[in-house]
Amino acid sequence: MNTLKEIQGKMSHDSHYMFTYCKQQRSPVWVPGPIIVGAGPSGLAVAACLKNQGVPSVVIERSNCIASLWQLKTYDRLRLHLPKKFCELPLMPFPEDYPTYPNKQQFVEYLEAYAKRFGINPVLNSRVERAEYDESVGMWRVWSVGMKGEVVEYVCRWLVVATGENAEEVVPEIEGMVEFGGEVKHTSEYKNGSVYKGKKVLVVGCGNSGMEVCLDLCNHNAKPSLVVRDAVSILFPSSTIHKFLF
Numbered sequence: 001m002n003t004l005k006e007i008q009g010k011m012s013h014d015s016h017y018m019f020t021y022c023k024q025q026r027s028p029v030w031v032p033g034p035i036i037v038g039a040g041p042s043g044l045a046v047a048a049c050l051k052n053q054g055v056p057s058v059v060i061e062r063s064n065c066i067a068s069l070w071q072l073k074t075y076d077r078l079r080l081h082l083p084k085k086f087c088e089l090p091l092m093p094f095p096e097d098y099p100t101y102p103n104k105q106q107f108v109e110y111l112e113a114y115a116k117r118f119g120i121n122p123v124l125n126s127r128v129e130r131a132e133y134d135e136s137v138g139m140w141r142v143w144s145v146g147m148k149g150e151v152v153e154y155v156c157r158w159l160v161v162a163t164g165e166n167a168e169e170v171v172p173e174i175e176g177m178v179e180f181g182g183e184v185k186h187t188s189e190y191k192n193g194s195v196y197k198g199k200k201v202l203v204v205g206c207g208n209s210g211m212e213v214c215l216d217l218c219n220h221n222a223k224p225s226l227v228v229r230d231a232v233s234i235l236f237p238s239s240t241i242h243k244f245l246f
Helices: 002-011 041-052 068-072 104-117 208-219 238-245
Strands: 029-031 035-037 058-060 126-134 139-146 151-156 159-161 200-204 223-227
Touching: 035 041, 035 126, 035 139, 041 058, 041 104, 068 104, 200 208, 208 223
Parallel strands: 029 151, 035 058, 035 159, 200 223
Antiparallel strands: 126 139, 139 151
């Protein structure tokens, strides 16, 4: 706590401390372990492993739930693309009655059970706006902003960033897209193909999402076309190939 008092004393002489929301800021919160930014699978796993070793942490999540990418930005038919034994988090396997490839809801339920088992209670609806390492005291200073603009400063020894590689959608600039009169949607907004029945849909990209969206559109009797940048070999199961050929 002496370190925290030292940091507080320096604030009054810190020209960089002035922050957009500082009028609403409270006294700094001391965290004896790390701050973990992000309550997805990685953030939860880090918090659980640390707690198992007796190290406390605080998890900060900008959304209103854990695993927000899975819960808010994925399509309905999504399943794990690898067998569950390769996707389970440390210290807790998937339930034995789960299929080899758990679906989206099963994976979310597993993550919620994981957080409950290890007592992980993230600070939700709070976005980390700034973090800096104070070399003079060997501590991180991390500022988060809540939904109402309230600012909390955390002081901790370590900072773990677990925000994910796909947290933000990437929408390419395509010539003519602005003038295009139809709907343009990123896969993070796509849920299922029911609203596209009988319609022509162009899917750009043949990664996991692009291929699954195409299949889902076919299953909902839409008419998708797939644009692929490079040459690629595709093998279709016999149960679906007729949808593409006829």
